[in-house]
Amino acid sequence: LITSLLLIRDVINISVSDKTSLAAAESDTAVYTPDISANSIMAYSHIVEKNPFGPPLVFRSLISTQKLVSQSSSHSDLVLIGTVTGPDELSYAVFKDNSQPSQNKQRVFSFGKEVFNYGTLTRIEKDSVEITQGGTSFTVPLIKLTKIQHSKARSGTSNLKFVTKIDDNQYLLDQRRVQRAIANPQQIMTDARLLPNIVNGQQEGFRIMEVKPGGIYDSLGLLNSDILLRINGLDLSGPEAAVQTMSALKGMKKINLDIIRAGSSMSLGYQME
Template sequence: MDKKIVTLNIIVSILILVVLAMIASDVIAYKLSRTFPSTLKKQSTLEPAARRNDLSAYSAILEKGLFGKATQGRLIPIAQSEGPAATSPSDLLLLGTAVGSFRETFAFILRQSTHEERVFRLGDDVFDIGPLVSVRKEGVEIQSGDSRIKLLAPTVVPAETAAAPVSSAAAGALASRTSPGSYVIDQRALNAALDNIGQAMTDARLLPNAKDGKVEGFRVSEVKPGGIFAMVGITNGDTLLSINDFALDSPEKAMQTLVSLKGQNRIKLDLIRDGRPTTFTYDIR
């Protein structure tokens, strides 16, 4: 009976030792896993760099021509691709401005290298240069980092344009009336005026006519004699609603529609004059 008890005690002791050994191994494994991961990560991040450096180690083989003169050469590193070049301020041309409330103030700017014309409101990023921070009739300012870039409106007509021959009405209105509401415009004179769109944008001041929070045409003021607006009979106080049935309900449409007049053979203007809707049609000859 005593032998059985001794044997049972030995077996229980062995089982206890096995359990303790398993517990100890788990504790040691847990501590090791918390000690070495950072080292393993550092080694894994260094491996790509080591592999890149290995390429330069083969340069001597390439230069000496291990397999003959035909295989001689130099190891040329792969050049990293560069992103698109940033827009230079000298690449921008201010075509026109409109000054009103915050939402009614904008600038029409041309990027000459790509011939891209866009309308920017206050606060908009001008291409990749910076935000538009100031708009005046004579120019705009763009914030570029710690400095401000100024773009001036093209108010001077080039000598070539000024000397170019136009119709006999060049000194005055270039639209001759044929009947009430109908006019004829000399095509060469109209195209000459639109060739310098920057100058044309300074021939009058256009302010959005806001109604119920929406733009319904543009109020015209400061019309210059001999300019494109005076040419087609637009006077101070008119509200221009549409051109060729395209409603002028945004600065973008107003700018784009004015630019598209070149090459047209007929123009239709819908406007409000003295509080009454009025339509003018023009034949371009």
Template sequence: MDKKILTLNIVVSILILVVIAMIASDVIAYKLSRTFPSSLKKESTLAPAVRRNDLAAFSSILEKGLFGKATQGRLTPIAQAEGPAATSPNDLILLGTAIGSFRETFAFILRQSTHEEKVFRLGEDVFDIGPLVSVRKEGVEIQSGDSRIKLLTPTEVPGEAAGAPGTASQAGSLASKVSPGGYVIDQRALTAALDNIGQAMSDARLLPNSKDGKVEGFNVSEVKPGGIFAMVGINNGDTLLSINDFALDSPEKAMQTLVSLKGQSRIKLDLIRNGRPTTFTYDIR
């Protein structure tokens, strides 16, 4: 009887020692993992690469068709998905600029690959390239990393001079007066002028007319004879308030409204000329 009890005690003691050893092993492993976390992370990051190499080692088996012709083939690596391509500077075209105070200075830029036209305020990021850091009548500059990208406005036609103040006779061949304040414009001529929106944006200079910190229309100057602004009868010195009842209270609206004229059958201009509110309507035929 004593022998049986002794044997049982020995077995129980051995089991207790095994349990203690397992607990001690877990405690030591936990402390080591807390002490050397970086080495464990390196091992975990290397594991997928090792697995890929292990998989590549079986490519010869697949190519030789070890398990019959039905299983013969090539092991093709999985191509990693590429992110969207960054916009190239050559993909951008400067359509026009509007220059005023810091918050009223803009550039109208076209991304050719997506046919996206967008107005950017000075300081804003131009698509995914970088911030717009400089806006002038002849061009803009975009900061891209440590370098600057320059975009120039469409080249002006040589020999053209700015329209003289108070004259709109150049529009006479394109627009004919049918009533006081009412005109008819040739549709083909208007469409042709708007087909090159970049050139149209350089047909006059628009400066925000600010009152009490708000934009109320745009002061027009440097109107080019034969351009879109001269065609619709806008003169140097006019203040353009609205087009088709859309108030021009920001450079974005001014540029976008000009673009939207293409395809219209009627144009209404509200402006101030010589200090007086004036309205012109144009039927496009």
């Protein structure tokens, strides 16, 4: 009996000893297993770029490319309404951001300013602007008026007489046509080219150039090289003032334009009907 008990004790001791050794071995393995972390795929770019088996290659991250494509596609929401070109400090552009329908308004931005969330306005041309963000630049062309003009032609309003000349400086305007023109600043900004008129380093109105035949300015009797100083007594000291002045014309029955033509000051009067 004693011999049997001693034999059972030895078997138990051997079993426990084996399990302890196995646990210690597992513990040792866990302690000395190296921590292998996944490297970014860009860490291997030097292998492709140096390419010992052929000409050097350029390795680009697919994620970065996708981000650039996504940013580029969002530029279509930015609409360029018009521009005023001159020296950089006196150049402006009018934009609308279609990605914010709740704020469907036109805004004026001067050279070097941030345009909504799209980047900095770094170049302003007659028919386009350049915006730069994060070292990348993109061009926004001037909006085309084809749809607006086509819509007017279909509605039959294009045959209405916009302006009737009473005498040399007095005109009769179709009020409905005027209100439609005010509601479409694209046409106001593109029916002529507006250049800042600089006097002693300060802006005094706009010089009107490239007047389109049949456009708003032509219908109002304005000529190339006319300088538009004031509308209803409000000085046009910059694009912001011009936009505010045009908005203030809504509902008015009379409009007076103070201009300089061929060096001489004169006023043009318009009566709404």
